[in-house]
Amino acid sequence: MSTQQTALKGTVKERAQLALNNDFLRQAVRFTTERLRSGKLKAAEEHGNWDEWRERGRQIRLHTIAHLDYYLGEFATNARENGVHVHFAATAQEAIQIGLAIAQAKEAKSAVKSKSMVTEEIHLNQALQSLGIEAIETDLGEYIIQLANEAPSHIIIPAIHKNRYQIAELLSEDAGEQLPPETSVLAGYVRKKLREKFLQADIGVTGCNFAIAETGSIVLFENEGNARMVSTVPKTQITFMGMERIIPSWADLEVMATLLPRSATGQKLTVYMSGISGPKRADDGDGPEEMHIIILDNGRSLQLGDPEFQELLNCIRCGACLNACPVYRHIGGHAYGGTYSGPIGAVLTPALKKNVAEWDDIANASSLCGACYEACPVKIPLHDMLVSLRRRKVEAGHGNALESAGMKGFAGVMSSSKVYHSTLKLGKLGQKLVVRDGGIPAKIGPLKGWNSHRIAPSIAKKLFRERYGELKAELGQQVKANAEVEQRMQQWLKGRQDGGISHE
Amino acid sequence: MRLFANYGIVLEFPNVQTCCGQPAYNSGYWEEAKAAAKTIISAFADSDFVITPSGSCAHMVHHYVEMFKDEPQWQEQARKLQGKMFEFSQFLVGVLGIKDLGAHFPHKVTYHPSCHGSRLLGVKSEPMELLRNVRGLEFVPLPFAEDCCGFGGTFAIKMADISGAMVSEKVDHLIETEAEVLVGLDMGCLMNIAGNLRYRNQPVRVMHLVELLYEGVSNSNEHAANGA
Numbered sequence: 001m002s003t004q005q006t007a008l009k010g011t012v013k014e015r016a017q018l019a020l021n022n023d024f025l026r027q028a029v030r031f032t033t034e035r036l037r038s039g040k041l042k043a044a045e046e047h048g049n050w051d052e053w054r055e056r057g058r059q060i061r062l063h064t065i066a067h068l069d070y071y072l073g074e075f076a077t078n079a080r081e082n083g084v085h086v087h088f089a090a091t092a093q094e095a096i097q098i099g100l101a102i103a104q105a106k107e108a109k110s111a112v113k114s115k116s117m118v119t120e121e122i123h124l125n126q127a128l129q130s131l132g133i134e135a136i137e138t139d140l141g142e143y144i145i146q147l148a149n150e151a152p153s154h155i156i157i158p159a160i161h162k163n164r165y166q167i168a169e170l171l172s173e174d175a176g177e178q179l180p181p182e183t184s185v186l187a188g189y190v191r192k193k194l195r196e197k198f199l200q201a202d203i204g205v206t207g208c209n210f211a212i213a214e215t216g217s218i219v220l221f222e223n224e225g226n227a228r229m230v231s232t233v234p235k236t237q238i239t240f241m242g243m244e245r246i247i248p249s250w251a252d253l254e255v256m257a258t259l260l261p262r263s264a265t266g267q268k269l270t271v272y273m274s275g276i277s278g279p280k281r282a283d284d285g286d287g288p289e290e291m292h293i294i295i296l297d298n299g300r301s302l303q304l305g306d307p308e309f310q311e312l313l314n315c316i317r318c319g320a321c322l323n324a325c326p327v328y329r330h331i332g333g334h335a336y337g338g339t340y341s342g343p344i345g346a347v348l349t350p351a352l353k354k355n356v357a358e359w360d361d362i363a364n365a366s367s368l369c370g371a372c373y374e375a376c377p378v379k380i381p382l383h384d385m386l387v388s389l390r391r392r393k394v395e396a397g398h399g400n401a402l403e404s405a406g407m408k409g410f411a412g413v414m415s416s417s418k419v420y421h422s423t424l425k426l427g428k429l430g431q432k433l434v435v436r437d438g439g440i441p442a443k444i445g446p447l448k449g450w451n452s453h454r455i456a457p458s459i460a461k462k463l464f465r466e467r468y469g470e471l472k473a474e475l476g477q478q479v480k481a482n483a484e485v486e487q488r489m490q491q492w493l494k495g496r497q498d499g500g501i502s503h504e
Numbered sequence: 505m506r507l508f509a510n511y512g513i514v515l516e517f518p519n520v521q522t523c524c525g526q527p528a529y530n531s532g533y534w535e536e537a538k539a540a541a542k543t544i545i546s547a548f549a550d551s552d553f554v555i556t557p558s559g560s561c562a563h564m565v566h567h568y569v570e571m572f573k574d575e576p577q578w579q580e581q582a583r584k585l586q587g588k589m590f591e592f593s594q595f596l597v598g599v600l601g602i603k604d605l606g607a608h609f610p611h612k613v614t615y616h617p618s619c620h621g622s623r624l625l626g627v628k629s630e631p632m633e634l635l636r637n638v639r640g641l642e643f644v645p646l647p648f649a650e651d652c653c654g655f656g657g658t659f660a661i662k663m664a665d666i667s668g669a670m671v672s673e674k675v676d677h678l679i680e681t682e683a684e685v686l687v688g689l690d691m692g693c694l695m696n697i698a699g700n701l702r703y704r705n706q707p708v709r710v711m712h713l714v715e716l717l718y719e720g721v722s723n724s725n726e727h728a729a730n731g732a
Contacts, residue, residue: 016666326652330669365663367656367670368530369619383624390532399532403658407533414522414540439702449664453671454699468517475509482512485600492599493552496587 012361015335025161029153029332032160037323039266040375047262057259058378060252061314068304068313071213071246072295078216082278085292088243092122095296099124099205099238100131102292106236108133108202112194114220114227115139116207117317118240118296120152121339124205135205136197138226143190147174153333153341155319156264161332194226204234204288208241209317210256211293214249217277218293221260221270231276237288239276243295244313256316259377263318299352308388309351314378315344321372321382327365336362343372343382350389356396363389421465428459507718511600515555518547524564527657534571538578541568545581553599554589557714558690559621562591566624591621592714593630593689603633607720608727610640614683616674616697618690619652631689631713638720646686647677655696671700678708685709687716 009015019025044050064071076086089095103111111128113119113135125135125146137146141158145151147170152158159167168181175189206227210219218239220227231237247256261267280287303309322328322342333341337360338349346366350359363386372382393399413423434442439455447456505515525540545568548554556562568582596602615635621627635643654660654670674697678686686708688694698710711719 013663013665016663020665020669326654326670327663327666329651330666330673364659365666367619367652367654367659367667369652369656370623371619371650371652374623387530387532390530391534392532394532395534403531404533407528407531407536410528410533411536411539414525414528414536415543417520417522417543420522439699441703446661449661449667450699451703452664453668453703454696455702456699457695465517465519468519471505472514472517475505475514479509479514480512485511485513485602488599488601489553 012335012337012365015337016331016365019331019335024163024166025332026330028161028163030329032157033323033329036157036265036319037375040263040320040323041266043262043266043268047258047268053255053258054377054379056255057316058314060247060255061316061378062311064246064248064252065244065304065310065313068244068246071248072243074213074248075211075216075246076295078214079278079293080216082216083291084216084278085290087292087294088297089294090297092296092298095122095240095294095298096124096127098292098294099240100127102236102238103128103133103203104131106202108236110134110136110197110201111203111205112136112138112198112201112230112234113142113205114207114222114230115142115158116205116240117152117155117339118207118242119205121298122240122296124240133203136194136201138194138197138224138230139222140187140190140224143194144170147171151334151339154322155317155340155342155344157319161334194229198229198233201234202236204230204232204237206231206237206239208239208245208293209260210247210253211241211245212248212250212253212275213246215277217275219253220274220276221257221272222274223265223267223271225272228272228274231274231288232286235289237276237279237291239291239293241293241295243297243300244315260316260318263316263320263375263377299354302354303351309347309385311380312344312348312351312385314380315348316378317344318377320375320377324371324375325366326369326371327367331365335365338362343386344380347382347385347389351385356392357398359389359393359398363393421463424459424463428461431458507605507714507721510605510721511602516551518551521547524561526560526564529564529567529571530656531658538571541571541582542578545578545585548585548588549581552588553595554585555592555595556589557592557712558692559591559594559618559625559627560690560692562589562594563620563625565589591625591627591689593634594625594627597630597633604637605634605717605721606639606724607637607717608639608723609716609720610723611684612642612644612682613685613687613716614644614646614678614681615649616646616653616678616686616688616693617649618688618693619650621689622650627689631687634713634717635687638717639724641720644681644683646681646683648673653693653696655692657692660696667696668700671696675700675704675706679706683708685711685716687711687713689713 079086087098089098111133128135137143144159144167154160164181164183168179168186171186171189172179179185179189206220208218209221261270279291280289300313303312321344325343328342336345338345340348346362366386368383370383413419434440435458438458440458441451441455443451450456508515520543522543523540524544525537529537565586569579572579572582653674654667660667694710694712701708
């Protein structure tokens, strides 16, 4: 069974509950997201004009996605000219088949991998292992979660939910000896172990942060140097990329290289940034003899031409929305149930699927606070997309029956102020049974969840709409004309009439 | 109303209004949201300015234009309403240019910027300016102030435990400040925070900025009356 299927067990609420009851997880996630979030804010401020850079990034992404067919074509043509084998895969299954066929042709026994979300999306490791090919994650965080047999719980910090004591335990088991919970010792162990794996591997598997159309090159951002090893030591390299990773030119990369590391970790630049344009040439010192790029659709093209979701393809996978999200902060990544977690995952996972009925309820796991949009380096309106997902599910008739009935009632009450007022009056009467000291503490009916953490307020004895008449009559005699205030309002109205002043 | 009366403004309260429709809109029930929205659009068709003591409700009106995309007449009305809709402090500072009401409020106060008002509507400096000009007020910043309090409307009911974790953390930070009063601009968030404070038997007073300013102005008036 794939990790994604395992993770998707139960409802969002049940998975969230597991996380909420796990203090280790919550502390670990809070600690790291806070560090990343403050690092990002500092880096953005130091760089200056951050919103202008965001807008520039957004424009590049909007333009590229609007002309994706053109740029994909340009990329593929140029990459092929560089000697790369370029493959297109419509589904995860196709991508796996292409990848496995290459591995089988090479009679591969092992593959080393650098960090790649797209290979998590298609569950490549399980597929390789089913053919007896050892798949080894070489990013430290990915190595840890592979040992734990888990899926990444963060786009850039896969093991964010684990603390160093838990990590020391996992690595000790791997090493067959007790390792101290010291970061340098643990990293040293993995480094030594992976050296051998790099040297033995037949295949190097990478993801792709950006693909440059004008030269057919791929660009990898990393901090550990493992992606360099993966892309230079093994004889065959297979790069998996989502079809939307494209940007037109190296000049555009400057903007992305400004936005991505700062948004992800607060770094000005990652430790390594590699541009790879093809297999080893005659006078190159290293590099793969054969290079493949597998370009994956898997639901991405469904977003093209969709006014509500096309901007999803602008995502550069920095994870800033996860670090800013107050929901992610409390429930971590696994509760989202898919490969991608946090606000971007809550939208991307359902959007990549065709069938609305199968959409999970993750879109409801958001207070719509908009912190994700504010953090996003390319300004994707994720909070609006969450509402669109909810609406589409309701419109397709797959909403919750109880909620649907409730909302019909809402419309009935709210479409008439008379009914609304009578309902409030009825509420005042009804609440007499449950009000204690002006509040309602009882954990009953719809208040059960609310009152498990709060005491609900009661409806006022006299509603504002019932007091308004008297208040107006009373104030009518006291109102003192104020020339300055009057003038400012007139000015504003005149401006509005002229179309000049708008507060938006 | 009493505050505005001091500046020659009589607030009208059109009785036909109900709710802006946000609970239905956010849950995906746009048809139901439209039913509520129509009462708001009709209620304020003849008003020059519309003021609401909630940044979230004010911002909801910005969704009307899209909601009524298939009903051009309503859409036109919605566009007009959006242009004249203001959150309370936005109107006071932005339109009227009033930053100092002569209020006196000798308490330690902290402020929670509600997400929709500050992040989506862009009301950030206005409440701070108004608070800065209150005599005797000691302002203490709220740690992680911009983090959502966990209200989120129906979210607090549907995802009660996640919401509960969020409001508990918000209140932890609030208690850290040792403030006597928490002030805000949105009743939903304030009800949420006040509910958790009460659940935990914490004595912090939760006030809308309008309430704080009104009490502050009354304090000043009393002060003047006693002095005279």
